[in-house]
Amino acid sequence: MSDINPYSFREYDIRGIAGKDLTESVVERLGLAFAAHVRSESGLQNPIVVTGRDGRASSPGLSKALGRGLSRGGAQVIHVGLGPTPQLYFANHHFDAHAGIMITGSHNPPDYNGLKMVRAYKPVFGAEIQAIKERIIAEDYADVDGGSTRTEDILEIYLARLVEDYKPGRPVKAILDCGNGAAGVVAQKLLDRLENVTGEVLFGEVDGTFPNHHPDPTIPENLVDLKQRMKETNADVGIAFDGDGDRIGALDETGQIIWGDRLMILFSRAILAEKPGVAIIGDVKCSQQLFDAITEAGGESIMWKTGHSLVKAKMRESGAAMAGEMSGHLFFADRYYGFDDALYAAVRLVELLGAGENALSSRLADLPEIYSTPELRIECPDDKKFQVMARVVEGQRAAGSDLSDIDGVRVKIGTGWWLMRVSNTQPALVVRAESDSREQLHEIVDGVAKILDAEGVAFPDWQEA
Numbered sequence: 001m002s003d004i005n006p007y008s009f010r011e012y013d014i015r016g017i018a019g020k021d022l023t024e025s026v027v028e029r030l031g032l033a034f035a036a037h038v039r040s041e042s043g044l045q046n047p048i049v050v051t052g053r054d055g056r057a058s059s060p061g062l063s064k065a066l067g068r069g070l071s072r073g074g075a076q077v078i079h080v081g082l083g084p085t086p087q088l089y090f091a092n093h094h095f096d097a098h099a100g101i102m103i104t105g106s107h108n109p110p111d112y113n114g115l116k117m118v119r120a121y122k123p124v125f126g127a128e129i130q131a132i133k134e135r136i137i138a139e140d141y142a143d144v145d146g147g148s149t150r151t152e153d154i155l156e157i158y159l160a161r162l163v164e165d166y167k168p169g170r171p172v173k174a175i176l177d178c179g180n181g182a183a184g185v186v187a188q189k190l191l192d193r194l195e196n197v198t199g200e201v202l203f204g205e206v207d208g209t210f211p212n213h214h215p216d217p218t219i220p221e222n223l224v225d226l227k228q229r230m231k232e233t234n235a236d237v238g239i240a241f242d243g244d245g246d247r248i249g250a251l252d253e254t255g256q257i258i259w260g261d262r263l264m265i266l267f268s269r270a271i272l273a274e275k276p277g278v279a280i281i282g283d284v285k286c287s288q289q290l291f292d293a294i295t296e297a298g299g300e301s302i303m304w305k306t307g308h309s310l311v312k313a314k315m316r317e318s319g320a321a322m323a324g325e326m327s328g329h330l331f332f333a334d335r336y337y338g339f340d341d342a343l344y345a346a347v348r349l350v351e352l353l354g355a356g357e358n359a360l361s362s363r364l365a366d367l368p369e370i371y372s373t374p375e376l377r378i379e380c381p382d383d384k385k386f387q388v389m390a391r392v393v394e395g396q397r398a399a400g401s402d403l404s405d406i407d408g409v410r411v412k413i414g415t416g417w418w419l420m421r422v423s424n425t426q427p428a429l430v431v432r433a434e435s436d437s438r439e440q441l442h443e444i445v446d447g448v449a450k451i452l453d454a455e456g457v458a459f460p461d462w463q464e465a
Helices: 024-042 059-072 085-094 127-137 155-162 187-193 220-233 260-274 288-296 308-318 342-354 360-364 382-398 438-454
Strands: 014-017 048-053 076-082 099-103 112-119 148-151 172-177 197-202 237-241 248-251 279-283 300-304 322-324 330-332 376-379 402-404 409-413 416-422 428-435
Touching: 024 048, 024 059, 024 099, 024 112, 024 127, 048 059, 048 085, 059 076, 059 099, 059 112, 059 148, 076 085, 085 099, 085 112, 085 155, 085 342, 155 187, 155 342, 172 187, 172 220, 172 342, 187 197, 187 342, 197 220, 220 237, 220 248, 237 342, 248 260, 248 342, 260 279, 260 288, 260 322, 260 330, 260 342, 260 360, 279 288, 279 308, 288 300, 300 308, 308 322, 308 330, 330 342, 382 409, 382 416, 382 428, 382 438, 409 438, 416 438, 428 438
Parallel strands: 048 076, 048 099, 076 148, 172 197, 172 237, 279 300, 279 322
Antiparallel strands: 014 112, 099 112, 237 248, 322 330, 376 428, 402 409, 409 416, 416 428
16 A cells, blocks of 8 residues: 555564554554464464553554554454563563564654564564565455453563572672663662662653663663763663663673673673583674684584574574674573563673672673774665665675675675674664774775765764774
C-alpha cells in the first residue's frame, strides 16, 4: 500500500518516524500480517504473542494499534506493558509464547519508533521481515476468530530472574544511568536487590523526550553526567543503558569508558576460566584484541556480522557461551537465555568486580595500548548506501587487499585494520579503524576518507576513542 515505507523494514527490525512511516494504521496492519505469518509458520489458529513498549510518546498508541491487529488476526495477546526490551524477551520465555513484539525506537531520536520481533524463540530478521512487509502490501491477512488481549505485570518475576544466580562479593558502589529510557522501570529495584552493592540511579524517570541526555552509551557526551556523579561519590563503576535497555555502556572508577569489546574481554576471561574451550562471538567492529584475548584464554573466537538478530542466530548455530558487539549489545548464553539484556549484563559486571580486590581499571592493564576511532556513522541516504558499499568492496578486492567480507569489508593494513559497513538502522555507513600506532591509525583513516570522497560521501571529523 502507498503508506508503507519499504526502507522501514530493515535487516533485523522495523524502524521509522512515528506518525509518518509508522502510523497506527500501518502498525495495526502489521499486527494482522504478523499474526497471519505466525499462524502459517506454527500451524496454530490462535498463537500466543507477547508485546511490550518503551517510554516514547508514540509508543502507547502504537502498542494499542499493534494489539488490535494481532488480536484481530487470531493471536492471544499478552501485553507486559512499559519496560525494557529484554523484559519482553524474558516474557516470551516465561509465558512459553509463540512470538513476541516490542514497540521501541531504541536509541534513535524521540520522533522515531520501531518494532523488534521474535518467533519460536528466534529473532525475526532478514528475509522473514521482508516476507511480512510483502504480506502487508498484498493485504495477505484476515480477521480470525479466537483472538484476545490481556495485560500481565511481570516486573517482579523478571527482577527475580535477573538476580537468581548472582554471586555477591566484596562491597561495590555502582551508579546506573538510565538516560530517561525504559531501563528506568527496573534499575532502582534491581540495585536494591543486589547484595553488597550500593549506589544510585541517574535519570530513572521514563521520559521519551530524553530531557537530560540522549540514551546512547556509545557516545561519550552522553556519559558526562555519569562520570561526574561517579567522581562525586567515589563509585567503583558506572553503568549506562540505551533507550530500551538492551545495550550497556560502562565507566571504570577513573571515569574511563570501557567499550563493548573490552567488556567482552573481561567477561570472556571469566567464562573461559570455568568453561575452557567454549566459543565466544564478537562482531566485525570489535578490536582484534578481543579475538586474540579469547584465543589466549583457551576459547574459540568467532568474528560475525553486526546486528542483534544476526548475532543471536549465530549463537544458536555455534553454541557460543557468549557474544557481543562493540555497540554494547551483550548476549549471555552462560547462565542465561542468550538474548541481549543490559540489565543482566550489569549484574554480571558488578558480580565480576566484586569477585576480586582489584579496581576495574586494573583488570585490563595487561593489554597493550592501541589507537582506534570510535564507531563513526557517516551520513549516506538509504537509496545510495548499498551501492556505495558494493563499489568499495569491489575496489578492495580488485586491489588485492587482505580483507574479510563477512559484513561490509574489514581490511587489514600492516598492524592495523579498517572496517566499513552499511548501517541497518539509519541512513548511514559505519566506519571504524584501529592500529597499534597513532601514526598508522591516521594514515588508515586518511585512506578511507579518500575512498569515500571519491564516492561523494563526506568523512566526518573524529577523535580517538
